[in-house]
Amino acid sequence: MTIWGDRRMRHLVLVSLLLSICGLAVADGKISVFEVLSRMVVARSIAYTATVETIRLKPQTISATALLYFKGGKKRLVYGGGFGASLVILDDGKSVYRLHPQWRLAVRMPIFPQRLNFELLRRNYEIKLLEPEEVAGRDCYVIFAQPKHPDNPKRKVWVDKVHFVVLRDELLDSDGTPIRIFVVRSINFNAEVDDDLFSVPPGWRVANAPYRPNLSLEEAERIVGFKVKLPKFVPEGYQLAGVGVTYCSHGTPIVHLQYSDGFNTISVFERPSQCQGLFGRFRFRWGWRRQQPCDWIPQDDFVHSQIVGNLRVIVIGHPSQAIMQRIAESVQ
């Protein structure tokens, strides 16, 4: 395989080209918005610890605070939780794991190749730099992305001027009201970050989450055994970015269609309307256990679920409920 044939190498060469073109502007003391974005992508050789907060403002405000460890492209997110609940996600650069300390078990998640797609961004957004602002005591570039399709959400991103790390990220609806905010409350670029933080602790069992990413539509159909129907309607600017297959806890196959407009993602899941599990919602595993029923989908402003023909279609994303319903109904 040639260097150009390698997808990652091609990506790196394109980013380097973009950086060198933008180099002239930097020498002049100015920086373009696309250089900020490019530097964000390659800003991997740094190490820091941060306290980050994610706030969702609709339908009701909920938030989650986490400790983020970052080193050379590897990540560890530690969320605290009430009543002993907690969530640890780590990325060792090759795989993403969710840790279950009570069972000394790490569940390996699939790796998705989706990265920042500059071409798609340019096509769908007017992106500009606003006046610099300060976040967590650090000077930031402020990127504002105005969608070319007015129904799609807007985006405002604060990027550290020195290390090109995202320090604040706001998703705004078409009226400009925030839907979701990600903010770094404090960050330390001088911290010693231990490499052991990014690997599964020794002696732990590793199990694979039942997911097959990066499939073609034909491959997915062959695996699930039913005809996958693409939605005839998706919001303007979105295109199919990936296809995967997973299974519910009873073994019923589910197709995952991923749509992206460059900034935002919409997931469309399709599965047979009836769960094929032997005992329906119950399953024998070292004793009878109550399983999450397949028909139970969280009631949320960002999730829409309905039966269309012989399929159950679940749409997840940031469009309004009406648009997600339209997407689901267009699966015919």
Added chain:
Amino acid sequence: MRHEKAMQLLADYAVGRLKGRAKIALEQHISECPICERELKALQQTEKLLRGVGLVRPSDPKLMLTRIRSATTQTARVSSRVWQWRTFWSYLWKPAIGFALLALVVAATLSIWRQPPDHPDLSVSYEQYHRLVSWSNPLGNWFEAGLSVPNTQP
């Protein structure tokens, strides 16, 4: 003639006591039934043997009668005990199976509600997969992963 009836009459036929229609019907049945034919031959041989032995008179007929009675009573006792058990189970097997099934249902129901499980469910939710899609994207929504966890400081 039915086979069971023929088997009952075979002994009388073998010693020449059977007469009339019954005899004709039995002979017809024997000609068609190899089992009865075999049984008849065996009976006739036994009868021949007994005739050859002659009559034996017991020295003490009263003692013999007592012995016979005692032996038959013991056999009757054993057979009545077997009969009692059979009767007992014939009445009880249905309730016993019903009770066992009920116990199974109760045990299954109790184990369903028993918490917490000693093994995690490896399946990942729809929302988690949705967030994982953009894990490698610095502008993705990977940081929303913790929104399912009630918030407190880590």
